[in-house]
Amino acid sequence: xxxxxxxxxxxxxxxxxxxxxxxxxxxxxxxxxxxxxxxxxxxxxxxxxxxxxxxxxxxxxxxxxxxxxxxxxxxxxxxxxxxxxxxxxxxxxxxxxxxxxxxxxxxxxxxxxxxxxxxxxxxxxxxxxxxxxxxxxxxxxxxxxxxxxxxxxxxxxxxxxxxxxxxxxxxxxxxxxxxxxxxxxxxxxxxxxxxxxxxxxxxxxxxxxxxxxxxxxxxxxxxxxxxxxxxxxxxxxxxxxxxxxxxxxxxxxxxxxxxxxxxxxxxxxxxxxxxxxxxxxxxxxxxxxxxxxxxxxxxxxxxxxxxxxxxxxxxxxxxxxxxxxxxxxxxxxxxxxxxxxx
Numbered sequence: 355x356x357x358x359x360x361x362x363x364x365x366x367x368x369x370x371x372x373x374x375x376x377x378x379x380x381x382x383x384x385x386x387x388x389x390x391x392x393x394x395x396x397x398x399x400x401x402x403x404x405x406x407x408x409x410x411x412x413x414x415x416x417x418x419x420x421x422x423x424x425x426x427x428x429x430x431x432x433x434x435x436x437x438x439x440x441x442x443x444x445x446x447x448x449x450x451x452x453x454x455x456x457x458x459x460x461x462x463x464x465x466x467x468x469x470x471x472x473x474x475x476x477x478x479x480x481x482x483x484x485x486x487x488x489x490x491x492x493x494x495x496x497x498x499x500x501x502x503x504x505x506x507x508x509x510x511x512x513x514x515x516x517x518x519x520x521x522x523x524x525x526x527x528x529x530x531x532x533x534x535x536x537x538x539x540x541x542x543x544x545x546x547x548x549x550x551x552x553x554x555x556x557x558x559x560x561x562x563x564x565x566x567x568x569x570x571x572x573x574x575x576x577x578x579x580x581x582x583x584x585x586x587x588x589x590x591x592x593x594x595x596x597x598x599x600x601x602x603x604x605x606x607x608x609x610x611x612x613x614x615x616x617x618x619x620x621x622x623x624x625x626x627x628x629x630x631x632x633x634x635x636x637x638x639x640x641x642x643x644x645x646x647x648x649x650x651x652x653x654x655x656x657x658x659x660x661x662x663x664x665x666x667x668x669x670x671x672x673x674x675x676x677x678x679x680x681x682x683x684x685x686x687x688x689x690x691x692x693x694x695x696x
Contacts, residue, residue, distance in 0.1 A: 356451065356485070360483060361472035362532070365524040366505030367497040368545035369472050372673075375556060376470055376696060378574040381565045384470035385457035386426055389452050390419040391471075392479060395486065397670045404443035412449060413437070414495075418674050420681060422453075432456055439449035449488045468563055478662050480532055481570065487566060492536060493559065494529050495546035498633050499624040500617060502610040507616065515612075516619040516651040517646070523627045530630075544632065604617035619644065623651075 361376075361384070364367045373384045373590040378423060394415055413433055417423050436456035443449055454469045455461040470493075476483055499522045506512045533540045541562045548555045553572060560567040604658065607618070618638045621628075665673065 356455075356469060357491070358471070358487050359491070359493060360476065360487075361470055361493050361495060362476055362480065362529045363472070363474060363495040364477060364497075364502055364522050365474035366509065367474075368503045368548055369474060369493050370496055371545075372493075372495055372548060373411075373544075374577070375469065375571050375574045376559070377554070377559075378571045378577055380464050380570070381467040382470060382563070383455055383457060383460040383464060384464055385474060386421075387420040387452050387473045388419055388426060388473060389473060389555050390416055390422045390453065391420045391486065392590070393673065394450075394670075395446065398449065399446045399486070401446060402444050404449060409437050409449075414669075415524075415674070418677050419686070420677055424685060426457060428456055432459060436461060439523050448609075470650050474525075475662060476481065477528055478659050479666070480528050481535075484532065484536065490539065490695060491563065492529075492540045493562070494532070494540065494542045496526055496542070496543060496547070496631050498605070498608065499523070499628050500620050501545070501574050501605055501614060503616065503620040504608040504611055508611070514651055514654060515616040516623055516647055517654045518685055519620040519623040520651055520655045521658070522620075523624045524659070525633065526627050530627075544600075546605050549602050549605050552600055574620075598622065606623045619647070623648070 359374060361369055363372075376382050377384045394412065397415065398408075398412060404412075413430065416433065417430065422428075433453065433456050435567065436452050437443075437449075439461065440448070440452050443452070451469055454471065455466055460466060484492075497521055503515050503518045506518045507515060512518060533542075541559070543555055543559065555568075556571050557567045571650050612620075621635060622638050622640060622644060628635065663675075668676075
């Protein structure tokens with residue numbers, strides 16, 4: 355029986371590295387990021403008779419999800435073939451899993467026992483995702499908030515370190531609530547442990563998932579390299595470190611690369627949650643400037659979260675139209691062979 359798990363974590367917490375290691379296991383498939391489940395849920399979650407016309411409509415709508423279409427790049431014929439290989443579907447849950455195992459034709463090449471799903475945006479939808487797949491296991495990966503802060507400041511050119519701190523604290527609080535609600539399904543790892551003791555950490559993860567540890571997981575880079583050449587420069591820049599041996603220096607770069615002010619802004623708003631998660635540091639003293647900045651930084655995080663939640667609460671037809679407009683404007687930026695729509 356195939357089971358599901360989620361990787362919940364704030365962006366730049368090592369979720370992509372973790373996904374790549376897990377995906378090298380012969381019993382596990384963790385596709386690239388997408389939000390097709392959130393996108394299609396409202397239209398398809400109550401369907402119990404998955405006839406050919408329903409499946410065709412589902413696949414049509416699946417390709418309106420931009421991350422799925424532009425990042426997964428799974429030919430439609432492979433999705434259709436996967437659905438043909440798993441007849442008698444009766445739930446949205448089962449249909450989503452067919453899509454997931456079609457990633458890299460995994461259902462043909464692996465003895466799949468676990469399907470993983472990860473997207474940092476899921477931190478806004480923790481309860482919703484668990485209601486959709488209530489038996490799923492939960493792997494919560496966390497990274498030192500200062501390391502996450504540096505990642506956002508450098509990779510995404512963010513300017514507001516305090517807003518990143520609020521995002522980290524609020525996201526991890528929501529994920530931690532799952533520990534209270536699903537204590538027997540929850541597992542916690544630190545990014546720092548993953549890079550310091552990759553084998554030891556992955557052995558614990560495999561034990562949690564009840565699959566044997568495989569040495570091939572430590573050679574995950576060979577699988578990443580096979581796909582990496584197809585990425586655009588923008589995507590390569592975000593994940594270029596995956597091509598290099600795991601280096602603890604990356605995890606500790608915040609110690610030298612964050613300015614004292616950036617570090618203070620992050621620490622002052624993450625201190626409580628960070629200490630609860632095992633990152634021990636003293637709470638910095640506040641200042642008039644910091645207190646003045648707090649409401650604006652909080653507002654930025656509130657707008658991001660609620661804007662995202664609103665988007666996925668909109669009627670499917672409206673959201674589909676919005677994605678169509680975005681595609682016409684920017685699809686060509688993702689891949690060199692993607693023509694620009696006029």
